[in-house]
Amino acid sequence: MNSTIYDVSRLSGVSIATVSRAFSNPDRVRESTRRKVFEAAEVLHYSPNAIAQAMARQRTDKIAFLICKEGASILDEFYAGICNGIMGETNRTDYELVISTAADWDMAANTSKNKQVEGVILGGNARPDMISELQSRNLAVVLVNNRISGLDIPCVVSDEYGGVRLALEHLISRGHQNIAMLAGRFSPYILGERYRAFLEITQAHGLAADARHIKLCDPTVESAAAACQELLSHPDRPTAIFAANDVLAAGAMKAARRMGLRIPDDLAVTGLDDSSACGMLEPELTSVHIDCHRMGELSVARLQALLAGDQDVPPVTVVPAELRVRGSS
Amino acid sequence: MNSTIYDVSRLSGVSIATVSRAFSNPDRVRESTRRKVFEAAEVLHYSPNAIAQAMARQRTDKIAFLICKEGASILDEFYAGICNGIMGETNRTDYELVISTAADWDMAANTSKNKQVEGVILGGNARPDMISELQSRNLAVVLVNNRISGLDIPCVVSDEYGGVRLALEHLISRGHQNIAMLAGRFSPYILGERYRAFLEITQAHGLAADARHIKLCDPTVESAAAACQELLSHPDRPTAIFAANDVLAAGAMKAARRMGLRIPDDLAVTGLDDSSACGMLEPELTSVHIDCHRMGELSVARLQALLAGDQDVPPVTVVPAELRVRGSS
DNA sequence: CTGAAAGCGCTAACAG
């Protein structure tokens, strides 16, 4: 149907080898020959068949992005952002991208096997057995938004600690001394980092934040609202809530309203992720912006370095976070 | 590196043709032979190489999803939902999926050319010249969330008219007689449908909704808030706002609050899309749920039908909408 | 700088 390298060869009067070179190694073909080839190609609407190239080169330039988060997927704004960054970078570098969700690990495994991907970016809470299976098939692996110690895998993460600090120091600078944390059960890595950062930073500022100041809940608005109501029922009620993500923050705002507390006067609230909902809430939600797009781009870069056989791929890449102050604090 | 059909052939003692059949046409191989083949394959960790299959079959089973919406992408919850449905269906049917955004049409064009996709799902506001270029390369094309008359292309859309009716009749049943519409500048098709539905339905119910009851704005919270303030400044102020999507609805809520109106008592608001923000708003937003996931699935089905040479692929597939009543009305 | 030729791993007649 489409024209092939043979058609171009015939029309331009050179061998198929030369046509091939003209496209893949232009500088190994004499200028005038090259022009002849391109002209013929133009006429015939020829462009190299990627499948045949992959076949001959024994290289697919195809990678996969696997979202390992229970129930989550591309629908999660956070992962959508990462995915978008990945897409941009794969497109730019002429790689091909396959996307899967870990909900169906067998399938994902199959994909990476049948579809001949050469590397995998694992987003979120990847199970170690997945990782080792992937590596045993000697695929290149990069972790994004996750970090596993002991394994020799490059990872790309946001500056969790720094992000938490930005939010907390902002609240402290506004005079808050009694800050509570609303934490959701997300992936162990993320939760762990944010939790640790909260404890260390409050402590460093001389605030007595202990277990009573931290409440764990499911990652839904309602669950967060309920948890926050408890937090606000303490005799010594917090004047600020540091929520570990925006959904929880929305729950906190809901709780405040139910208890007749005004935001930010009676209660300040900060979120984390800077999702699109921040601007829709009333008041608008102060949040820590995470550069998901950049994280996606960088994970592709790391993976490509791995595939290129680079010996010194940085084991950890940290993307800085940024505070976006809005009406809720 | 990986084992090939030859390895399996050798180990199992049958010809490569039989190995091939065992995998692609199991019923054309004697049970016992088949078992031998699969055993050998197991031992060798063999699985067919999709690239080589594509090469030999002259068929890639690869399709593309192209989001044609200015500035939008997978980050848009709506398109993410469609994309998710598409992914589910392509995985289920062993197709491969390539995703692009129309921001880079040249690139998208290239993709579909080099990467040998056989069909394209165009999401949103595809330009006719894109479509015809695609068709001229004789790719199968399906439109999702869009409809272009005069072209012979199957399309999959939500029941826009029905969705608008659900929202409006809900408001009317709550006693509202003065309903205004807040419309964003989205794609002509979507806007057109919702606009027409609003006019016809209000008219059918004897409400005098004219140009003064409709306000167009940019698709941002702030722009919607400003537009809504104007709407609410009329001497004969509306008691309900029908927003053409959830972002605009959030803007409307913001405007109401600024003007000291309580929701839903002084002003009812309904949205459209039923995005995840609905539950985060205060009060929660009544909205029309659109089954994006289903739309995605169905577009794949239509595309596959087209590729299979089906003569009677339905030209239009309509996915029903559903009202989700919440506190804002 | 260019051409001839040998594959890459698999499928699909065709023949048995």
Place this chain on the structure above:
DNA sequence: CTGTTAGCGCTTTCAG
């Protein structure tokens, strides 16, 4: 039911 064989479109030595 199974084996033989000729490609699929391109890359890549190896000679010239």
